[in-house]
Amino acid sequence: MSKAKQRDPDKERFWRQMLKRHQQSKLSIRAFCRLHQLSETNFYAWRRTLARRDRQLPPFVPVQLVNPQPPTTPPANSPLELLLPNGRILRIGPAFDADALRRLLPLLEDSQA
Secondary structure, three states: OOOOOOOOHHHHHHHHHHHHHHHHHOOOHHHHHHHHOOOHHHHHHHHHHHHHHHHHOOOOOOOOOOOOOOOOOOOOOOOEEEEOOOOOEEEEOOOOOHHHHHHHHHHHHHOOO
């Protein structure tokens, strides 16, 4: 059984807020941590962790509707189609693995046509 820690959304939200407040404060990390009674070690660790998490998220891409049709309910088994910036179309079936898709999208977007 895996002993990986579960993400705590409250902690993540807190540290994102602290990192943002630090950037706005123009204080050194040491002074900011002292002022807010934070551990410098935790500050650096969370900054590194959140930067890594942010790099793993796929970027949002603009979506443009061409000749929009009146809304209809598609069949439950119809695939989702994504038009990637490089012009390729990715068809995603109804039982796709979201984590696999997150890892795959950056590779497909970076690859040359």
